[in-house]
Amino acid sequence: MVAAVWEATRDTVQETFLHFVWNYQRFASAHLVTVEDQPIEIYNLGHHNSDAGPDFLQAKLRIGDICWYGSVEIHINSSDWDRHDHQSDTKYNSVILHVVWNHDKECCREDGERLPVLQLSDRVDLQLLSKSNSLINSPLAIPCQEQFSQVRNIDKVSMLDHACVERLRRKSALLLDMLDSNVGSWEETAYQWIAQHFGFKKNAEAMLKLATRLPHKLLLKHQSEPLDVEALVFGVAGFLEGEARDQHHAELKRRYDYLAKKYNLQEQEMLRVEWDFLRMRPSNFPTVRLAQLVCFVSTHAKFFDLIVHGTSGMEVRGFFDMKVSAYWQLHYDFGKTSKRVTAGIGKSSVDVLLINGVVTLLTAYGTSVGETRYLDRAVDLLQGLKPEQNSIISDWEALGMEVTSAFDTQALIELKNEFCLKKKCLSCKIGLKILSS
Numbered sequence: 001m002v003a004a005v006w007e008a009t010r011d012t013v014q015e016t017f018l019h020f021v022w023n024y025q026r027f028a029s030a031h032l033v034t035v036e037d038q039p040i041e042i043y044n045l046g047h048h049n050s051d052a053g054p055d056f057l058q059a060k061l062r063i064g065d066i067c068w069y070g071s072v073e074i075h076i077n078s079s080d081w082d083r084h085d086h087q088s089d090t091k092y093n094s095v096i097l098h099v100v101w102n103h104d105k106e107c108c109r110e111d112g113e114r115l116p117v118l119q120l121s122d123r124v125d126l127q128l129l130s131k132s133n134s135l136i137n138s139p140l141a142i143p144c145q146e147q148f149s150q151v152r153n154i155d156k157v158s159m160l161d162h163a164c165v166e167r168l169r170r171k172s173a174l175l176l177d178m179l180d181s182n183v184g185s186w187e188e189t190a191y192q193w194i195a196q197h198f199g200f201k202k203n204a205e206a207m208l209k210l211a212t213r214l215p216h217k218l219l220l221k222h223q224s225e226p227l228d229v230e231a232l233v234f235g236v237a238g239f240l241e242g243e244a245r246d247q248h249h250a251e252l253k254r255r256y257d258y259l260a261k262k263y264n265l266q267e268q269e270m271l272r273v274e275w276d277f278l279r280m281r282p283s284n285f286p287t288v289r290l291a292q293l294v295c296f297v298s299t300h301a302k303f304f305d306l307i308v309h310g311t312s313g314m315e316v317r318g319f320f321d322m323k324v325s326a327y328w329q330l331h332y333d334f335g336k337t338s339k340r341v342t343a344g345i346g347k348s349s350v351d352v353l354l355i356n357g358v359v360t361l362l363t364a365y366g367t368s369v370g371e372t373r374y375l376d377r378a379v380d381l382l383q384g385l386k387p388e389q390n391s392i393i394s395d396w397e398a399l400g401m402e403v404t405s406a407f408d409t410q411a412l413i414e415l416k417n418e419f420c421l422k423k424k425c426l427s428c429k430i431g432l433k434i435l436s437s
Contacts, residue, residue, distance in 0.1 A: 012129075012133050012137075013076055013101045013129065014076075014136070015074060015075065015076060016136075016424075016426045016427070017129065017132050017133075017136075017426060018074045018075075018076070018099065018100075018101060018120065019048065019055060019074055019426070020132070020426045020432070020435070021120060021124055021128075022045060022055075022056065022072065022074060022099055023045065023048060023056075024432075024436075025042070025045065026124065026125075026128060027120050027123040027124050028123040028124075029042065029123075032118070032123075034063065034097075034116045034117055034118055035103045035117045035118075035119055036116070036117075038063055038064040038116065039062075039063075039064065040061060040062070040063055040097070040116075040118060041061065041062040042059075042060075042061055043060040043061065043062070043067075044058070044059055044060035044061075045059055045072070046058050046059030046060075046071065046072050049071075052091070053071070053091045053092070054071035054072065054073045054091070054092060054094060054095050055071075055072060055073055055074045056071060056072040056073075056074070057071050057094075058070075058071075059071060059072045059096065059097070061096060061097055063096070063097065063116050068096040068097075069096070070094045070095060070096035071092075071094040071095045071096065072095065072096065072097050072098075072099055073086065073092065073095045073097075073098055073099070074098075074099045074100070075098070075099075075100050075101075076100065076101045076102065077100060077101070077102050077103075077104050077105070078098065078100045078102070078103045078104050078105045078106070078107055078117055079104050079105040079107070080100075081098060081105075081107040081115070082105070082107055086107075086109075086110075087107060087108055087109065087110060088110055089110060090110050090111075092109055092110065093109050093110055093111045093113075095109060095115065096116070097115075097116050097117075097118055098115040098116065098117045098118070099117075099118045099120060100117060100118070100119055100120065101119070101120055101121050102119065102121055103117050103119045128435065131434075131435055132425070132426065132435060135423075135425040135431055135434065135435070136423045136425055136426075137423075138423075141395065141416070141420060141421065142395065142396075142399070142416065142420050143420060143423065143425055143431075144425065144430060144431060144434055145399055147434045147437075148399045148400070148430070149399070149400060150434065150437060151430050151433050151434060152433070155429055155430060155433045156401070156430060158429055159415065159428060159429040159430050160407075160408060160411040160412070160415070161411070162429065163411040163412075163414040163415045163418075163419070164379070164382070164407055164410050164411035164414065165375075165379075166414060166418070167410055167411065167413070167414035167418075168359065168360065168363040168375065168378060168379075168410075169363065169367070170414075170418075171356075171360045171363070172360055172363040172364035172367055173364075174360075175189065175193055175360055175361065175364040176364050176367065176368065178192060178193060179364070179368070186304050186365070187216055187217075187302065187304050188215060188216050188217070189304075190303065190304035190307065190361055191211060191216035191219075191297070191303075191304075192208060192211040192212060192216075193357060193360070193361060194296070194303070194353070194357045194358075194361075195207050195208065195210065195211035195293055196208040196211065196357075197352070197353055197356045197357040198289050198290075198292060198293045198296075198353070199286065199289060200284070200289070200349070200352065202276040202278075202280065203275055203276055203286045203289065206237075206270070206274050206275050206276070206286065207286075207289070207293075209270060209274070210233070210236060210237050210270060213236055213268040213269075213270070214232060214233065214236045214265075214268065216297070218232065218263060219232060219233075219297050220301055222259075223297070223298055223301050226294065226295075226298040226325065227251070227252070227255060228255055228259065229294050229297060229298050230252060230291070230294045230325070231252045231253075231255035231256040231259060232256065232259055232265075233290055233293065233294050233297075234252055234256070234287075234290060234294075235252070235253075235256035235259070235260060235265065235269065236265055236268050236269055236270065237270055237272075237275070237286075237290055238269055238270040238271045238272045238273075238274065238275070239272055239287065239290075239334065240252055240253045240256050241272065245334040245335030245336075246334060246335045248327045248331075248334070249334040249335060282332035282333075282336075282338060283332065283338075283342055283346070285332050285333060287332060287333045287334070288324075288328065288332055288342070291324045291325065291328035292324055292328075292344070292345050294324075294325075295322050295323070295324045295325070295344075296319075296320065296322065299322050300319060303319065304361075306319055307319065307358055307361055307362070308361070308362065308365055308374070313354075313380065313381045313384045313385075316354065316358055316381065317350060317354065320345055320350045320353060320354075321344065321345075321350075322344055322345075323343045323344050324342070324343065324344060328342070329341050329342055329343055351385055351386065351388075351406070354381060354385060355382065355385060355388070355406050355410065358381065359378045359381055359382055360378075362374045362375070362377050362378040362381070363375055363378045366378070379407065382405060382406045382407035382410060383405045383406075383407045384405070385405060385406035385407075386405070386406065387403045387404065387405055387406055387408055387409045388406060388409040388410075388413075390409075390413075392412060392413050392416050392417075393409050393412060393413075395416070396412045396416070415428070419431075
């Protein structure tokens with residue numbers, strides 16, 4: 001029976017499984033020896049390294065009669081050491097033990113020292129390997145859904161906390177890259193980031209393109225004259241080309257012609273066709289969102305400071321509680337009147353801006369200045385918002401997952417997209433609990 005399991009699984013060992021086995025010491029550790037029969041005692045397995053270099057750092061081992069402090073590298077085969085060119089990389093001179101599934105070659109570090117090798121294939125329960133592979137190779141979108149109910153709620157909540165924070169950090173890294181491209185200007189970065197999210201899913205890319213072509217500092221020069229701000233935004237966005245559709249359109253065209261020449265904006269102009277109008281309600285048209293952005297920028301000159309230093313979620317939400325101009329309350333495009341008055345941004349749209357725009361901005365700023373209170377504020381804001389509704393959340397709710405806030409939904413979206421779909425079960429606390437059961 002054991003031979004049959006080994007035959008079925010020996011070609012499906014993954015390094016992530018070996019990392020799990022080493023990290024949680026899920027191998028027979030009695031009478032541990034190297035492939036050359038040197039006894040091994042483990043005092044400290046080391047901590048997992050997610051950056052470049054050896055897999056586990058600061059391990060403490062006794063090999064033979066010598067106590068070693070250093071790194072542990074893990075591979076499926078010993079020969080992978082050379083295949084990955086570690087033999088010529090000085091970063092791996094700290095490796096004191098090479099942990100492998102199968103020893104097939106003697107290898108040396110860059111400094112010429114031969115590597116002690118621990119082979120795990122005869123020390124791991126193959127049923128554990130089979131169980132791991134059944135999760136990782138599952139065709140289900142949520143690989144553990146059949147075992148999900150067996151996991152304690154406290155373990156699920158723990159993973160949600162981890163997933164949500166990971167999502168915030170991952171998204172804030174994108175914003176910090178934007179900050180670098182803006183030479184450290186938080187005002188310009190906040191403007192571009194918030195503008196991008198005013199485009200929501202379909203026009204986010206176009207909104208970001210507009211914001212990078214039309215600097216916030218230029219709009220600030222005209223903040224006291226909202227019609228100038230509107231002319232600049234719609235002009236660079238590409239909506240003031242062609243014949244005027246009505247008197248308001250004509251007035252914006254007149255203003256923009258002057259401003260475009262003054263600031264040499266002609267080369268920055270986008271095309272109307274770059275904006276997506278398909279399969280959306282008029283209230284979500286990019287023209288309406290641009291009008292809302294104009295209102296936001298005109299109302300809040302230094303909105304980055306307002307957001308970062310806002311004392312509560314309600315106060316930050318209030319920054320988006322504003323009325324667009326009288327024209328855009330009655331129109332959804334130039335020359336096209338709305339059937340009903342639309343004064344400002346809808347509550348659900350504000351929620352999306354808070355979740356995707358403000359929360360990430362707070363997290364990124366906190367990361368930049370090294371203060372966790374901004375991450376705490378981001379988490380508090382999410383916990384105060386209603387849960388999102390989409391197919392991903394419905395899938396989790398069908399498994400009995402209780403969802404009470406946007407914190408939960410953001411965590412579950414991250415869990416599904418970054419763990420479940422990528423089969424990172426061995427990096428998930430829920431997956432680890434299932435393997436340990």
